[in-house]
Amino acid sequence: MHIVMQIPAKVNLSLDITGKRPDGYHTLRSVFQTVGVFDRLTLTKTGADTPLSLSCDTEGVPCDARNLVWKTAVCLLGENPCGVAMHLEKGIPAQAGMGGGSADCAAALLGIRALLGLDVSDKALHGFAARLGADVPFFLAGGTVLCEGIGELLTPLPDIPECTLLLAKGSEGVSTPEGYRALDRLASPPADDTDNLLRALETRDPASIFAACGNHFDAVTDLPEIQRIRSIMRAHGIRPVLSGSGAAVFGGCTEPGQAEKCAEALRQAGLPFVRIAKTVPFGARIETESEQ
């Protein structure tokens, strides 16, 4: 039996870092949105005594216990997981702030439960997700979600109308801890965006929604490649916003042909990851299921 999981990435339509708790964790207010840039995870049922295996189509992704899908299998099946062969196809870039590893984790939770018919309730699955990573519970359902606390408080919002986004990333990644340290050093924090965005979401007007998007990390992130993406997007009338702590940048496109023209300019500038994608109202989900 096979199950193929379709796994969307996310962007943060807004990301306000609102403070730092005594235990060192930063608190945030953010609107997460799933987008149509996909990983795919194929799960095949093997013999009950056959040890877990993992392969991946992309170089540099660890195919052992360091991989989050492996950790997920251990979480569901115990220290010596058996009975599943996993193959991962990566479409979501790494070190992008698009949640690739966390999204795969949610897909593995849902997929392994379905493949092996495990008796694990949705509540228990959410518990596993929260333990595996702060962004993992979001990807179990995806869509448009307000995220607060240290990322554990999720409030689903009404789906936004389908919107076109242009996404780009250079070859360099950014360090999330360094980004937080840079934010902590700022004399005054950047202005918050989430409340404005929540009001804009109510209008259901893509132009108003994109005008209200923003990310505190934009104030402290100035890699040359990111600056190049920003200036090309601006030259095409698109407002660039960082996703997560970077290094992917996205912009909403509301004019016909705007995304395609800007994508071409970004490709000509040598950016290795350039995609036009739609927002999607779902998280990790079963794409196909077959008995063979």
Ligand code: ATP
């Ligand atoms: P986030 O948006 O959560 O900040 P990210 O942009 O840092 O995520 P990820 O795709 O989650 O990017 O991967 C970061 C690192 O995690 C990779 O460099 C890789 O070594 C490791 N990793 C572990 N599991 C996975 C996985 N399933 N897919 C990709 N990378 C993984």
